Amino acid sequence: MADQDHRSLSFWHDTLPDPIEYREPLASDGQVDVAIVGAGYTGLWTAYYLKTLQPDLRIALLESEFAGFGASGRNGGWCLGFTAGIDGLLEDSAIRPRALAFQRSMFETVDEVGSVATAEGIDCHYKKGGFVNVATTGPQASALKKGLAFYRELGLGDDVHRWLEPEEALRRANVPSCRGAIYSPHCAAIHPARLARGLADCVEQKGVALYERSPVTSIEPRRVSTNHAALRADVVVRATEGYTPRIPGYGRALIPLHSMMIATEPLPEEMWKEIGLRERETFADGRRSVTYGQRTIDGRIAFGARGRYYFGSGIRDRFSPNDELFDFVHRALLSLLPMLRDVRITHRWGGALAVPRDWLPRVSFDRSSGLAFAGGYTGEGVAATNLAGRTLADLILSRDTELVRHPWVGGLSPKWEPEPLRWLGVSGVRELGNSADRFEFRSDRRPRLRGAVFDFFVRK
Numbered sequence: 001m002a003d004q005d006h007r008s009l010s011f012w013h014d015t016l017p018d019p020i021e022y023r024e025p026l027a028s029d030g031q032v033d034v035a036i037v038g039a040g041y042t043g044l045w046t047a048y049y050l051k052t053l054q055p056d057l058r059i060a061l062l063e064s065e066f067a068g069f070g071a072s073g074r075n076g077g078w079c080l081g082f083t084a085g086i087d088g089l090l091e092d093s094a095i096r097p098r099a100l101a102f103q104r105s106m107f108e109t110v111d112e113v114g115s116v117a118t119a120e121g122i123d124c125h126y127k128k129g130g131f132v133n134v135a136t137t138g139p140q141a142s143a144l145k146k147g148l149a150f151y152r153e154l155g156l157g158d159d160v161h162r163w164l165e166p167e168e169a170l171r172r173a174n175v176p177s178c179r180g181a182i183y184s185p186h187c188a189a190i191h192p193a194r195l196a197r198g199l200a201d202c203v204e205q206k207g208v209a210l211y212e213r214s215p216v217t218s219i220e221p222r223r224v225s226t227n228h229a230a231l232r233a234d235v236v237v238r239a240t241e242g243y244t245p246r247i248p249g250y251g252r253a254l255i256p257l258h259s260m261m262i263a264t265e266p267l268p269e270e271m272w273k274e275i276g277l278r279e280r281e282t283f284a285d286g287r288r289s290v291t292y293g294q295r296t297i298d299g300r301i302a303f304g305a306r307g308r309y310y311f312g313s314g315i316r317d318r319f320s321p322n323d324e325l326f327d328f329v330h331r332a333l334l335s336l337l338p339m340l341r342d343v344r345i346t347h348r349w350g351g352a353l354a355v356p357r358d359w360l361p362r363v364s365f366d367r368s369s370g371l372a373f374a375g376g377y378t379g380e381g382v383a384a385t386n387l388a389g390r391t392l393a394d395l396i397l398s399r400d401t402e403l404v405r406h407p408w409v410g411g412l413s414p415k416w417e418p419e420p421l422r423w424l425g426v427s428g429v430r431e432l433g434n435s436a437d438r439f440e441f442r443s444d445r446r447p448r449l450r451g452a453v454f455d456f457f458v459r460k
């Protein structure tokens with residue numbers, strides 16, 4: 001694949017400062033202490049913290065394409081201090097203190113990502129401007145306020161998030177249909193591919209052997225194999241997120257959902273004066289199809305929404321620019337910022353994220369088999385992968401830290417159903433969410449049954 005083709009993967013790949021050149025593949029058998037499969041943020045952060053804590057560790061990182069090829073190179077760049085599944089943990093009074101400690105670690109993680117980027121000279125356009133989640137219908141406003149009340153009951157106050165009345169919300173993000181918004185400082189905007197590529201260079205400089213174009217065909221206790229060679233390792237870390245179902249034995253561990261993004265041309269300064277987002281706050285609205293946007297450093301808007309599941313856990317890395325989902329994303333953006341109606345869309349892309357059956361990401365290490373993994377971030381992995389990487393490093397090095405006691409450590413999500421049940425269920429719930437959103441936008445009322453069924457399945 002020529003560099004030009006890599007660049008067409010996403011706006012972020014297209015705007016990397018250096019060419020994307022493949023590193024050498026794994027060519028011969030060998031032995032290491034830790035073999036990590038997948039060079040996205042999970043694999044890279046795990047390698048980074050292992051090598052930082054124990055520099056003499058022999059680590060190999062095996063990547064089927066190139067570092068940052070997957071979700072880590074193409075996401076919305078929300079480095080977010082919350083993670084999927086955490087509300088369910090906080091609701092459970094038996095583990096609430098541990099869930100709150102986990103939540104605090106997630107907040108700190110947003111700063112940790114920025115600190116490491118600065119310390120290692122990774123220019124990933126990090127800006128901690130917080131996020132604004134705008135309510136554009138009455139039911140969205142009620143749902144956001146309910147979430148806020150839940151956090152208040154747990155003792156989390158204005159420093160975590162606070163309600164903005166429309167006037168104040170509009171000053172931050174000029175969404176004309178705004179009925180109020182939640183603002184939280186716990187989010188930074190980043191250029192995701194710069195972070196992934198910068199981390200890859202950084203771990204390599206620290207002595208990690210990074211093999212690209214090396215798809216792993218099997219993961220077994222203390223052994224990983226490609227079509228050409230195999231590595232023996234005391235520990236094998238699976239960090240393959242949306243691609244996991246392709247690995248033999250893991251077909252139903254996680255499902256790949258695709259999220260779709262567009263980027264505008266750079267907007268003139270006059271338009272930015274009208275839109276706001278002066279602190280590069282990331283922004284979203286409260287619809288069920290999950291929107292997310294950021295103001296890029298070169299003055300564009302990169303904006304996305306949750307897309308499709310393909311039968312049999314199929315994975316797509318490239319999409320036709322005519323795919324109707326891009327129209328859906330564009331319409332969603334215009335519904336928030338109608339002043340963009342004449343602005344050109346220059347980039348359209350998508351990628352696979354991973355959803356576990358119980359919507360709770362996991363970090364796990366079984367010392368007896370030497371098998372470790374982290375993943376299932378459900379589209380909220382930019383910061384969570386850093387905490388997962390630190391946690392895996394502590395688990396592997398037997399460090400008794402607070403991180404290894406967080407409630408996402410250990411255990412397995414239940415397996416997803418076999419097909420065609422999986423496709424029917426996932427597509428059905430997605431359609432239910434879209435239809436509930438349409439009803440709400442039309443009537444400004446919450447569709448009781450559809451809303452309740454959707455919330456039950458996605459654990460909102």
Ligand SMILES: Cc1cc2nc3c(=O)[nH]c(=O)nc-3n(C[C@H](O)[C@H](O)[C@H](O)COP(=O)(O)OP(=O)(O)OC[C@H]3O[C@@H](n4cnc5c(N)ncnc54)[C@H](O)[C@@H]3O)c2cc1C
Pocket residue numbers: 037038039040041042043062063064065066067068069070071072073074075076077078079080214215216217239240241242243244247258259260261292304350351352353374375377378379380381382383384385
């Ligand atoms: C379009 C989109 C937008 C998103 N927006 C956000 C956001 O704004 N904020 C947020 O928090 N999260 C977001 N996410 C989710 C976030 O990007 C992911 O949770 C995170 O990047 C996961 O990192 P990872 O390293 O676990 O997985 P990935 O980055 O997917 O890395 C997995 C790597 O493993 C490699 N691999 C797979 N199989 C093999 C194999 N057999 N052998 C060798 N290598 C293999 C892949 O090529 C890939 O490079 C988004 C995701 C997408 C797709």
